[in-house]
Amino acid sequence: MKPIAIILFGSPGSGKGTQSKYLVEWLRIPQISTGDMLREHIRAGDPIGLAIQERMRAGSLVSDDLVNQLVFERIRQPDARNGFILDGYPRTPTQAEEMMRLLTNVGAGEVVIHLVVDYNVIISRMSGRRVCPKCGTLYNSVSRPPKVEGVCDLDGTPLVIRDDDREQVVRERLVQYERQTQPLLEFFRAVNDRLIEVDASGDRPEVVFGRIKSELKNLVRK
Ligand SMILES: [Zn+2]
Helix, strand or coil, X not given: CCCEEEEEEECCCCCHHHHHHHHHHHHCCCEEEHHXXXXXXXXXXXXXXXXHHHHHHCXXXXXXXXXXXXXXXHHCCHHHCCEEEEECCCCCHHHHHHHHHHHHHHCCEEEEEEEEXXXXXXXXXXXXXXXXXXXXXXXXXXXXXXXXXXXXXXXXXXXXXXXXXXXXXXXXXHHHHHHHHHHHHHHHHHHCCCEEEEECCCCCHHHHHHHHHHHHHHHXXX
């Protein structure tokens, strides 16, 4: 069978991390994160890492060429021979075009999974989050409320909202995500019929994953 290349799109709060983990376990393929790869090179201080740091100091983005090269090297490693999940890549239609060429080169077939969510649901979910500033326990007014409203179950400390979870911040992140992702989704809608759109708003993660699995099985059968 052809190696499968899964490209997963999901907004902040869509549960993308969890679905990615489920896919890794189910398909036994690695998740390849371009962000992690860039950080690893910086940590190692190798020539690629130094080049990345130089660009970041100058305030510019890492070039498409470099990112493409890193991905290309990574997907030829033995652990990726049955497939892989791409995380944080492609970010632009230009990267997407190059990615299609890379995948043809390694003989992999791509499947794009888009976790479709209702932004109002995401906003209410994320703005319902509270954290204990003392022990770090997370609560959610809907899915995991504390026993006594507003205080930590473990130590009675008053709960706070993290800056990241403030409604305005969540809205801005969603707008930013939308701006970046729309052109990519349009790209994939135009070039292939292997785009799976899964409703990920209201249900538990296992239910959402069930939908992903059956859609993937349908595709493989085609
Ligand atoms: Zn606490």
